[in-house]
Amino acid sequence: MSELLERGASRTTWIRSRMPLLAATRRDFAERLPFAGRRVGMSLHVEPKTAVLLEVLAAGGAEIIATGNHGSTQDDIVAFLRDRGMTVFGRRDDTLAEHEANVASVVAARPDIILDNGADLAAGIVATGATDTVVGGTEETTSGGIRLRGELAGHVPFPVIVINDSPLKAIGENRHGVGQSVVESIMRITNLMIPGRRVVVAGYGWCGRGIAQYLRAFGARVAVAEIDEIKAFEAALDGYRVDELGNLAEWGELFITATGHPGIITDEVIERMPSGAVLANAGHFPWEIDTEALYRGAAAVTELDAAIERVDLPDGRELILLAGGRMVNLAGREPKGNSLEAMDLGFLLQSLSLERVATAAAALAPGAQPVPDDLEREIARRFVRALGANR
Template sequence: MTQVNPANAELVERGRGRVAWIRSRMAMLATLREEFRANRPFAGRRIGMSLHIEPKTAVLLEVLAGGGAAIIGTGNHGSTQDDVVAFLQSQGIGVFGRRADTLADHHANLARVLDAQPDMLLDNGADLAAGIVERGRAASILGGTEETTSGGDRLRGELAGKVPFPSIVINDSPLKAIGENKHAVGQSVVESFMRITNLMIPGRRFCVIGYGWCGRGIAQYLRALGGRVAVAEIDEIKALEAALDGYRVAPLAELAPWAQVFITATGRAGVLPAEAITAMADGAVLANSGHFPWEIDTEGLAAVTTSTTDLDGTLRRLDLTNGKHVILVAEGRMFNLAGSEPKGNSIESMDIGFMLQALSLERVVKGEGAAGERPAAGAQPVPDDINRRIARLMMATMGAAR
């Protein structure tokens, strides 16, 4: 076990307590922990990781390490929780990075992961996959997983045909869509909005940009607490669904002067452009729930900003050239892991999500069928038998089948 710097002992103990609570409520991963300890499917494997480092992630890494994996990894920009890093390091799990890391620091952390020459990837946003391809080392990777919509889009877009190893896209799982994206993101976004801004939801006018699974959940939970919710969605079928679900549906240009809070939920760049922001009412709040900080056009916004005021480290006031001001949450980064004491998605939803991760990584190593064949190269969904196994386990855990 790694020796702990006495100066970090308090941080380690804080992380230990937080992880212990989470671990005690992740029933499915507890079962898998024992299975992996017995079978050690990752013995001799080095897993390179880039995920949000928070207590639930720590439990996943413990399970993988117990299955024989050597882990070298870092967090995502702006969401790393220092006490969790300190605790994991005290347990000999090779993670690094800080909450205060700049974007340049984050890129250096990613390079450090790749320098360690992992042979499997636990990726979020396809940053590691892109780095492996850029370095010409893709052939050395056995396979891995990708967590997000944004990463799946990159694997099927800019990285299409360049990834000769299987990358199982967790976001393609219906369990991820329902359990994590709709219900957990919906819950955590609303909780984070209340915690960070301390504003009232009932009667407030919200515009949710995007009506995918995350947008559905955000809209549902805002309305459940009394919010007046409209949806901006360019896909005709999703727009129709939002209308049939009872939401006001209109182009962003029409909703810009109406809404008081705008929440992006698309995974796509520039969906909230500067021209829409300048048309908003004075004091509008801008927040992003997507993985990458590119959904709000912060560069275009900077060009029409005359001055900025840091309000409390998470909220920033931007005074615009037209005399109005807007409030930007978490500098446009994913805000449900921002602010003081961020919680993120619910424990139970991440028990599902990290079971998907762990069993998909095991499938990459062990293969399936009589011949033990591994998944094909490239981005692909979670195998159906894994989805169904987890669904049965979760139903049993919830007591829903009784």
């Protein structure tokens, strides 16, 4: 066994042992084989928790054709999944063009069911006209849901269950999972002190709520930039300073984007930031921080660590960019992602939603839609029992 494969196997063994909801589902799927004869195409972060999800689907009879997301693929987990007979494309150091080719390879495999993250597979399938073999799929993220209901609206003739619409995912995975892991990852990457630090969180959706909550728990002084009036109202009543991002630029020392939309930290915002400010992104796509404008206007860019770049500006200021503007909790150094319990919940949502697509797609409407209510309630009951909250 190669060192890479051995490390991937060991890490997955630990993760698997702490995900009881998926363990029970794996046993159930192995008996019923709901994916027998089905090819599942996946575009999702390839890391140990995802490996456990794919094991569950494979136990249910699925053939797996998969790739990761740009910059977050973990090579030891790729080696482990390939050893388990799955077809997995990609490496951690893939260029964007290579990543796009990996996505195209999954699309070219003509999957029956897609497990999507950011709607990359759905967009590729629509663009190539390969919709005839797809019975349906799931979408993991806010960003993907926006694409399905925006640029792809009316073009996806099969059902796509948007996992991010689930209140269970919003509370368990986004607020608590992402909130904890983003703050933890920034601390691990930078080794900076959080107590007393002035932090600006752009976006007060569920991920932004969680990031702000965990920052404040560590003692940070937190401000929220939010353009939605209701969410801004909520942030204000939760006790945060609330203002436009441009007005907070001079105040902040650490800026974290969590909106799912492009062009949040722009040239105009960058021009007002103090020297030494740290920029991090928690959104799915690396487009919330305008890194092209940041690099283009730089006098010099220096890699200080695997996930830390110092950007020297012509006016003498320096800004610190983490993970190249990609998801800081998955593309940074020693990526851990969300907590095991949060992902046990989130991937149970994925598993049962994919089963619903595999067995009852004809009963679902085409296009983006929420997780069926009966699945939400069943999963909530299972999670509370597993957590021991009723003891």
